[in-house]
Amino acid sequence: MNELVGIAIAAIIAWLNFVLIDTYLGLPEVPGVKGADIVGRSIAKRGGNLSGGFFQGNILCSPDASAGTLLAAIGVILIGLEGGLIATLLVYVGNRLCADPGYAGTTGALTTTIIVIAGSFVGLTPEMFVVGMVIAILTIQGIHHQSSSKLLGKIAKAMGRDTKLKE
Amino acid sequence: MIIHVNETYILMNYLIAIVISIIIALGLRLPLLPPKPKRFSFDVCALFPTPIIAIGILAILFALNFYWIWDGIALAIIIAIFSAIFVKYLFNYVFPKPPETQEENLEADK
Numbered sequence: 001m002n003e004l005v006g007i008a009i010a011a012i013i014a015w016l017n018f019v020l021i022d023t024y025l026g027l028p029e030v031p032g033v034k035g036a037d038i039v040g041r042s043i044a045k046r047g048g049n050l051s052g053g054f055f056q057g058n059i060l061c062s063p064d065a066s067a068g069t070l071l072a073a074i075g076v077i078l079i080g081l082e083g084g085l086i087a088t089l090l091v092y093v094g095n096r097l098c099a100d101p102g103y104a105g106t107t108g109a110l111t112t113t114i115i116v117i118a119g120s121f122v123g124l125t126p127e128m129f130v131v132g133m134v135i136a137i138l139t140i141q142g143i144h145h146q147s148s149s150k151l152l153g154k155i156a157k158a159m160g161r162d163t164k165l166k167e
Numbered sequence: 168m169i170i171h172v173n174e175t176y177i178l179m180n181y182l183i184a185i186v187i188s189i190i191i192a193l194g195l196r197l198p199l200l201p202p203k204p205k206r207f208s209f210d211v212c213a214l215f216p217t218p219i220i221a222i223g224i225l226a227i228l229f230a231l232n233f234y235w236i237w238d239g240i241a242l243a244i245i246i247a248i249f250s251a252i253f254v255k256y257l258f259n260y261v262f263p264k265p266p267e268t269q270e271e272n273l274e275a276d277k
Contacts, residue, residue, distance in 0.1 A: 026204075082230040085181075089223025092216055099265035101207045106219055 001123035010124055010132030013115060018065040018108055018136065019155060025065075025104040027058040028156035029163050032100045035061035043149050051156040051163045052149025056141060062100035063091045065108025066137050072112040073129040084113030173238070177229060180243040181222050187247035188221040189213050195255040209264045211254050221250040 022028075028051035031037035036057030043053035059066050068091045075083030088109040095105050116126050140148050156162050192213035193199060201212045208215065225246050228234075235242045253261075 079230050081177075082226040085222050085226035086230065088219060089226070092219055092223070095208070096262040101209060101265075103208045103215065106208075106216065110219070 003128070006124050006128040007131050007135070010119070010128040011135040012132075013119075014069050014112075014129060014133040015136035015139065017111060017115060018069050018133075019140075019152070020159075021065040021108050021111065022055060022059070022104050023152070023156050023159050023161050025102060025107060026161055027064060027102065027104060028052065028055040028152065028161050030054070030165070032058050032102050033061045033098060043145050046146060048146040048149035049153030050165070051161070052152030053145075054163055054165075055152045055156065056145065056149060058100075058102070058104075059137075059141065062098040062102070063094045063105040064100075064102060065104045065111075066133070066140075067091065067094075068105045068107070068109030069112040070130065070133045070137075072109040073116050073126050073133060076113060076116045077126040077130065081113065081117055084109070084116065088113065176238045176240075180229075180239045181225065183240060184221040184225050184243040184247045184250075185218040187244055188217045188251050191248055191251035192217040192254060195251060197251075197255060209262070211258050217251055217254045220253065221247045224250065 031040055031054050036054055039057030039060055040050060040053030040055075043056060044050040058064055063071075068088070071087040071091055072084045075085075075087035077083070079086070088106055091105045091109045095102065112129070116124075116129050119129065120126070140152070153162070189199075197211060197213045197217070199213045201208070201210050201215060211217075221243075225239075225243055228242060228246075229239065233242075
């Protein structure tokens with residue numbers, strides 16, 4: 001498969017994988033760690049959405065599905081299926097060390113291991129998933145916090161995971 | 168990487184580790200699913216994190232090309248038993264619950 005097309009497809013798959021898993025497992029609802037609370041309220045103060053802000057804060061402060069996706073894809077590049085499973089265990093231990101109460105990181109790493117292995121049968125290499133994941137995280141964290149937090153807030157509302165905390 | 172064991176056996180070993188660890192965790196009276204709402208993963212149960220720990224440790228050993236007897240099946244069974252016992256008896260000692268997060272979580276649930 002053409003490398004650029006592969007990267008674009010991998011980026012879309014990675015984006016959907018981590019945003020849907022993170023939202024379903026409640027990242028926008030409650031800031032899991034203190035830093036996420038501060039980031040979320042800061043984004044809301046600058047004109048963003050509070051649920052989306054908590055989502056971004058949770059991504060930033062502890063290993064969630066986005067970190068899980070990236071680490072599992074790197075693990076698969078290095079040592080195949082075993083690498084993905086080792087990355088899952090390490091993300092889980094990392095979550096414990098960050099005192100992060102969520103399930104998202106481990107779940108994300110597991111699903112990514114399965115997706116990357118399945119993708120290798122249709123010509124999507126693990127390298128494409130690493131680049132795709134970096135692009136996916138860039139669209140959430142790197143371009144414009146206010147608009148990305150509003151988009152994440154809308155997704156959270158649609159999935160019934162809106163925050164009940166006040167600004 | 169040199170693979171000494173058929174890949175089908177490796178996949179089967181992971182499945183064996185997952186199934187046995189869940190069964191033994193249930194036998195040790197761990198609940199199957201975490202208590203609702205499922206937002207606090209420090210509450211252990213049979214489905215999370217018992218199989219994750221089992222296949223993770225198994226993957227480390229397989230990546231080191233250590234399969235031991237019966238193409239790794241014996242290893243899968245032993246590690247599944249170990250991970251269930253670890254989650255039941257040692258988990259809270261190795262990974263103590265964070266007191267602050269727990270309080271915040273309870274407040275958020277209310």
